[in-house]
Amino acid sequence: MNKKIAVLLGGTSSERKISIKSGYAVLNSLLKSGLNAYPIDTRDYSLIQLKQEGFDKAYISLHGKGGEDGSIQGVLEYLKIPYTGSGIMASSISIDKFRTKLLWKSRGLLTAPDIYISKKKILHLRIKL
Known part of the structure; x- marks a missing residue:
């Protein structure tokens, strides 16, 4: 069985709508490639559950505050779940x-x-x- 991938999308920033759109584009591409991917809207989902539900990897498709500022990256590192994009420090600096x-x-x-x-x-x- 393929690794279970969480496509993190939506969130609570002012860029929520574009995050949903880009997140589902990523999700559809991953699914077409035969990967085991699921949409996770971080607005309505506690990221702590990712590990409990067997997610092995995360594709970050969140935009703006809460997605590109290092906070999601910090939670994923705490959970020891590999993710796409920059790490905590690069994200937190580059958002400013x-x-x-x-x-x-x-x-x-x-x-x-x-x-x-x-x-x-x-x-x-x-x-x-």
């Missing part, structure tokens, strides 16, 4: 575009010019106007 760019600059990588505007700065600008 500002800090990612600072890291790149600190390593001497060329980056396009940018401007960072925080909610605090926007509030300050509104008060000044």
Whole structure:
């Protein structure tokens, strides 16, 4: 029997709809390839159950916060379930575009010019106007 693969999709981020769409595209591809894959909507499912239900691997098809920020990766590592994509640290850093760019600059990588505007700065600008 093939390994049991959880296709993690949906979730609770603002990118839920696209995560469901891309997750089912992945699921259908895995099934067509003869793999033993199942859709798991992390909004309605406790990831702790993955191990109890015999899942051996996870394909992360979650987008945004809760899927690309290292949190799901941390749970999967705790459960010792291999997963697709980047690890905890790379995910948690790369979700923050500002800090990612600072890291790149600190390593001497060329980056396009940018401007960072925080909610605090926007509030300050509104008060000044």
